[in-house]
Amino acid sequence: MQKRQLDIFSKILRDGGYDCEMYASTFDFIKDKGNVTEEEFLRIPFSYKSDIRANNLEKRSNHLSNTFGIFGSSGTTGNKTYYKFSMNDRAVFDRIATKIMHRVGANDKDLGIICAPVLDGVMAHTMMWEYTAIGGGYVNCPIPSPENFMSVLNNAHPTIVSGLPSALDFSLAPDFTVPEDSSVRLFLSGGSFFSNAKRKVIEDKWGLSWFDFLGVSEIFGPIMGECHMKNGLHYDPELLLVEIIDPDTMRPIEEGGKIGMLVITPLWNKGSPLVRYWTDDWAYIMDEPCECGEAGNRIFVCGRKNDYLSINGNYVFPRDLEQIVFSEANSPEVYVDLTEDNKVVVYTRGISEQGKKDFIKLFNTELEFSTLEVFENMKAHKPSLFSKKIKEYFN
Numbered sequence: 584m585q586k587r588q589l590d591i592f593s594k595i596l597r598d599g600g601y602d603c604e605m606y607a608s609t610f611d612f613i614k615d616k617g618n619v620t621e622e623e624f625l626r627i628p629f630s631y632k633s634d635i636r637a638n639n640l641e642k643r644s645n646h647l648s649n650t651f652g653i654f655g656s657s658g659t660t661g662n663k664t665y666y667k668f669s670m671n672d673r674a675v676f677d678r679i680a681t682k683i684m685h686r687v688g689a690n691d692k693d694l695g696i697i698c699a700p701v702l703d704g705v706m707a708h709t710m711m712w713e714y715t716a717i718g719g720g721y722v723n724c725p726i727p728s729p730e731n732f733m734s735v736l737n738n739a740h741p742t743i744v745s746g747l748p749s750a751l752d753f754s755l756a757p758d759f760t761v762p763e764d765s766s767v768r769l770f771l772s773g774g775s776f777f778s779n780a781k782r783k784v785i786e787d788k789w790g791l792s793w794f795d796f797l798g799v800s801e802i803f804g805p806i807m808g809e810c811h812m813k814n815g816l817h818y819d820p821e822l823l824l825v826e827i828i829d830p831d832t833m834r835p836i837e838e839g840g841k842i843g844m845l846v847i848t849p850l851w852n853k854g855s856p857l858v859r860y861w862t863d864d865w866a867y868i869m870d871e872p873c874e875c876g877e878a879g880n881r882i883f884v885c886g887r888k889n890d891y892l893s894i895n896g897n898y899v900f901p902r903d904l905e906q907i908v909f910s911e912a913n914s915p916e917v918y919v920d921l922t923e924d925n926k927v928v929v930y931t932r933g934i935s936e937q938g939k940k941d942f943i944k945l946f947n948t949e950l951e952f953s954t955l956e957v958f959e960n961m962k963a964h965k966p967s968l969f970s971k972k973i974k975e976y977f978n
């Protein structure tokens with residue numbers, strides 16, 4: 584934690600930026616609100632998704648900045664919640680979005696295709712505003728079926744695709760050919776994991792460049808993004824106080840490369856304040872300077888709290904499995920489960936000897952591999968790469 588970050592936090596706290604019913608007595612123990620010490624900051628309790636859900640919109644709202652709108656979280660990881668998005672949030676968003684977009688080379692000539700349903704959740708709105716922030720344009724594809732996507736592509740000629748990492752999965756079908764006059768040059772994805780192996784397959788197929796960003800829908804949409812090195816997410820430490828929390832000690836991990844829980848305190852006067860927000864994402868600090876030369880900080884987000892395995896102290900995330908299967912087949916589908924007699928079995932369309940070795944190295948145990956026939960029968964019932972049973976077995 585930097586002294587500068589504590590100074591900014593202290594100023595916002597002293598000036599009432601965190602005033603709301605949900606945090607009514609949270610900061611009472613702090614001696615001098617204009618001068619919060621690191622030890623005091625670390626005593627502030629985390630804010631969990633459950634705290635947000637337990638407090639209604641009014642209890643979480645701060646009244647220092649006019650309301651721009653009321654938006655919701657996506658609800659993908661639990662119940663949807665609504666929050667006040669203030670004029671100040673919008674101003675900060677424009678600053679962050681401009682940085683994210685310019686970093687990947689997007690400009691005012693670009694037209695984005697937004698592959699997301701435009702509902703009350705903040706994500707699709709902020710994906711649109713990313714373009715308006717830089718003077719670019721956008722076209723919505725709220726039901727992004729392959730047919731709808733291709734129709735927008737052929738009629739509006741978008742240059743950038745915004746959506747989930749699965750937005751272009753339909754194009755992995757062997758019989759799909761990218762139109763020769765495709766205008767798409769960038770793909771900006773957030774909201775879920777993807778592997779570099781899959782990134783390469785999609786990039787080669789479309790002749791585009793794919794960049795990841797991190798969206799936290801309780802803060803607002805995109806708050807961090809990749810640069811051309813495609814190695815970790817850049818962010819501004821004067822806007823986001825990021826902690827990587829060791830789940831055993833519940834203290835911040837200072838060293839780079841060690842995985843912990845991502846906790847974020849937005850450092851501005853937010854419409855619905857959040858302090859030490861527990862994101863439920865696993866991440867680590869990247870403490871070496873990025874080769875792109877940009878100052879500021881970087882983290883790598885590994886995966887979600889409810890979708891990982893802990894094997895002999897090592898973490899295995901869905902993107903690790905995808906990395907292996909995409910290295911040899913253009914298929915995103917792979918599942919891991921336990922047999923009746925507790926043997927770990929990998930379900931894929933088929934895998935090479937090298938792929939098997941890679942899986943065995945990852946799991947550090949003997950593995951069984953499904954036949955194609957068994958895989959085809961299994962996949963209709965598989966919502967996640969890891970079954971509940973195997974998570975209980977390892978974690």
Ligand SMILES: [Zn+2]
Nearest residue numbers: 810812873875
């Ligand atoms: Zn960089």
